[in-house]
Amino acid sequence: MYCGAMARTKDPAVRSLLLDRAAQMLRTRQPVTLRTLVAGTGVSTMAVYTYFGGMDGLWKALRQEGFTRLATRLAAVKISADPVRDLAALGAAYLANALENPDLYRVMFDAGFDLEDAGAADETLHRLVRSIERAKASGRFRDEVDPLELATQSWTIGHGLASLVATGPLPHQTLAHGAPMLTALFTSAGDEPARCRQSVEQGWGRPPGAVADRRAVVRGDPA
């Protein structure tokens, strides 16, 4: 019998070319369609199918890319001696990432967030879990605190904020609420209030996207 023979090898450069272009089109708010995506790249529409199996696959890969960027961003947060500060810093990094690429962030969470490789998403949450465990070890949080539960709650706050700001309803300045909310949460986990606030504000820093805003609160000026 004969073994199969190999043929042309897929060029990974084409894959990232399409992915980058899609991300950039998303950023500049151009509609990302099969034809507009490949237009000007020299490759044909079929490339999308050989590399991603279709547009759905492209979106999935784009979500993956979003989580990879997020993971990179969180990995850049330097771990300090103060685990509560670190938690706030991770939250701030999460929000900063979401607001630097709001469209990519939106893509990450619609379609039910199914990924090929959930490693990046897992790592994201696990990083929080580890900081919470350190906070417990240093006596800042109570022993009964379940790290995964508290991590999920922190994530909920971060995502709620990111989602409401990135999709429209709330103005950017609302991001400042992150600090008091995290302080409330961590205090309820056992941290001493004054010290907690100090740690959180230190880790949170200036609100992630502290810029002048363009949108009114809820009623939304009909701009």
Place this chain on the structure above:
Amino acid sequence: MYCGAMARTKDPAVRSLLLDRAAQMLRTRQPVTLRTLVAGTGVSTMAVYTYFGGMDGLWKALRQEGFTRLATRLAAVKISADPVRDLAALGAAYLANALENPDLYRVMFDAGFDLEDAGAADETLHRLVRSIERAKASGRFRDEVDPLELATQSWTIGHGLASLVATGPLPHQTLAHGAPMLTALFTSAGDEPARCRQSVEQGWGRPPGAVADRRAVVRGDPA
């Protein structure tokens, strides 16, 4: 001179027929397209244009409908003598509504949530504000508490939870986190911890969608 002559009047029944059908198709996860929407209704595709000005208008009306349902749901929450309990009850109602119509909820928040009539959305937030003011008046919250800020923070928690559960990543049981999170927030606003927990748990009741779950935590079983 002559005034313009009137003609056939728009039939509001057709409008709600289309709206209801769209909501039902959303619920049963059938794709809502111009043609599938009008198929079987007897009306033609043009009806969508006369009543909504196009598919965009239909989605906008659908968002409106979502906010109306939410407002109705919140209005059904009975105000008690305990404003903190009421706040938790409003949060629970918010989540219950989001999880009864998850697809409608998703529609409400993508596309930047632009509405013709923001009254319903405003009313939603204002209901929280009023309860917070009552909590301040009865001495449960500190005087320095800004009702709108605290309302926004409560909303952020509710939306974060609803969004993460409705769009996939978190299992339904996560909704139970709502109570401790709100307790943490309201305690930080000045409420006495033990009493706060009692009030919140009373208002929150059984977690809104307390049912067996179908999805694993984050890694998501590849079902």
Place this chain on the structure above:
DNA sequence: CCACAATACATAGCAACGCTATGCTTTGAT
């Protein structure tokens, strides 16, 4: 060394999408 089989990719065409142009029908004010 070379022929072959498997893969990459361009081209063209398909069904379905949202939308608009057109004309018929209905209606209410004059």
Place this chain on the structure above:
DNA sequence: ATCAAAGCATAGCGTTGCTATGTATTGTGG
């Protein structure tokens, strides 16, 4: 009763994602 304006059905346009087909390319077995 009349007639302009509005509702609405039909048909067709451009674009969407996708697939079928043909061509070019390349690693490997004989």
